[in-house]
Amino acid sequence: MARLGVNVDHVATIRQARGxxxxxxxxxxALAELAGADGITVHLREDRRHIQDRDVEILRQTLQVPLNLEMAATDEMVAIACRLRPDCVTLVPEKRQELTTEGGLDVVSHSQHLKEVIARLQQNGIVVSLFIDPDLKQIDQAFQVGTDTIEIHTGLYCDAPTRGAQLAELAKIEQAIHEAKHVGMGVNAGHGLNYRNIQDVVALGVIEEFNIGHSIISRAVLVGLDQAVREMKSLVAG
Incomplete structure (x- = not known):
């Protein structure tokens, strides 16, 4: 059964809006964990627009489920990760003006740097995941640079304007999953998934973990976080 990682970035977004x-x-x-979340994800951005350093530090000390730290592959972030040693680091591309992460890492173009960063994190006992598009060239290069896991960017599938376009993107995701599994990498998925579109991705049957934030926090505003997490957990369980 697939695991559910709950991203709490948008709770911090509300906090930071008023300072x-x-x-x-x-x-x-903590509430998400009590509701059945299998892990917690936070993205510590370079501009600290939502999650703050104290959040990551306290979570590392208090969580009973794994902590997944999303971050850019910069010297500052690598140093923070090596000091705090989250259970997993997911390396993501990052732009200062973007509302949310806009696409996967270009592993092909940045392979040497990513290989060095991955090795350093792994030397500190941290599982490393790369957030990448469902592109076979990126999958192959992710394996070459030594990552433990990939997280497939599902944004294009979620934003597809028609059912036909959605199915085409789903086929790319399925192909990417099988390629990653073939070479022995773990496979997670996330970005844009919600209570309506996740079923088809779950039905592929081989994704190990779904990392979901915005849709859960949005639903929690209306029905409460406990119910929102439990409902998504049920969908992830198939």
Missing amino acids: TKEPDPVTAA
């Missing part, structure tokens, strides 16, 4: 202490993403993570 106050609430709502606290650390508290949200």
